[in-house]
Amino acid sequence: MSTPEVVLEFRNVNTHYGPVHVLKDVNISIGAGQMVCLLGGNASGKTTTLKTILGMVVPTTGEVVLDGQVISGLPTAEIVGRGISMVPENRRLFKRMTVRENLEIGAYLRPDANLEADYEHIFSMFPRVKERLNQKAGTLSGGEQQMVAVGRALMAHPKVLLMDEPSMGLAPLLVAQNFEIIRQINEAGTTVFVVEQNANMALSIADHGYVLQTGQIVLSDTADALLANPQMREAYLGEVGGP
Ligand SMILES: Nc1ncnc2c1ncn2[C@@H]1O[C@H](COP(=O)(O)OP(=O)(O)O)[C@@H](O)[C@H]1O
Numbered sequence: 632m633s634t635p636e637v638v639l640e641f642r643n644v645n646t647h648y649g650p651v652h653v654l655k656d657v658n659i660s661i662g663a664g665q666m667v668c669l670l671g672g673n674a675s676g677k678t679t680t681l682k683t684i685l686g687m688v689v690p691t692t693g694e695v696v697l698d699g700q701v702i703s704g705l706p707t708a709e710i711v712g713r714g715i716s717m718v719p720e721n722r723r724l725f726k727r728m729t730v731r732e733n734l735e736i737g738a739y740l741r742p743d744a745n746l747e748a749d750y751e752h753i754f755s756m757f758p759r760v761k762e763r764l765n766q767k768a769g770t771l772s773g774g775e776q777q778m779v780a781v782g783r784a785l786m787a788h789p790k791v792l793l794m795d796e797p798s799m800g801l802a803p804l805l806v807a808q809n810f811e812i813i814r815q816i817n818e819a820g821t822t823v824f825v826v827e828q829n830a831n832m833a834l835s836i837a838d839h840g841y842v843l844q845t846g847q848i849v850l851s852d853t854a855d856a857l858l859a860n861p862q863m864r865e866a867y868l869g870e871v872g873g874p
Pocket residue numbers: 648651653671672673674675676677678679680
């Protein structure tokens with residue numbers, strides 16, 4: 632198999648919140664069309680990594696590179712306009728707005744206004760979203776909100792889709808359905824970078840995985856190798872005998 636062209640890269644990225652050093656010399660490389668996951672426990676720096684891609688956190692040193700161009704330091708809207716969308720932690724829908732309005736917002740940076748084909752595409756993935764179109768987003772179940780959040784992100788026609796803990800707060804059956812959709816989105820050509828605490832689920836669909844521990848990448852390997860790695864199995868894959 633040939634190595635895909637690198638689409639998104641972290642080069643020795645360090646970030647701070649005031650005096651607190653969070654990401655420490657982080658290097659990540661994501662190939663075009665790949666599904667890459669970033670695993671790590673609570674407070675390890677996963678959300679910070681995604682915020683750094685979107686320009687919501689600016690590296691103190693190092694660079695984030697998209698298609699060979701440095702994007703760190705650019706405004707978030709500019710970065711989104713270059714083809715990066717995020718499904719944030721806890722979905723973050725506009726709860727008092729309808730499902731349709733939430734989807735429209737996802738397309739706000741697109742020059743063309745023909746959204747009907749996009750809606751149809753989203754309804755084909757999530758028939759439930761169509762049923763709920765005129766309902767206030769806040770009235771939906773967690774699983775339905777996740778569908779709308781994914782739909783909203785796809786409305787921007789992203790080249791790279793970022794997902795922050797898509798399994799959080801969802802029942803196991805919904806988690807599995809959710810990951811199946813993520814897999815389909817990736818298979819249709821979108822590069823996906825997914826952050827998760829649910830290592831088993833993420834590695835079961837990813838090509839490559841990174842493990843973050845207190846802001847440092849401590850492991851980086853193919854998903855298959857990580858699933859078989861004894862260190863991984865003890866620390867992250869919930870094996871008996873692990874912490
Ligand atoms: N806005 C912020 N200001 C100060 N510290 C923060 C802020 N956001 C996150 N942190 C701290 O940075 C560390 C990493 O947080 P985060 O990236 O949210 O981790 P994760 O997503 O892996 O749970 C944590 O110790 C957290 O408390």
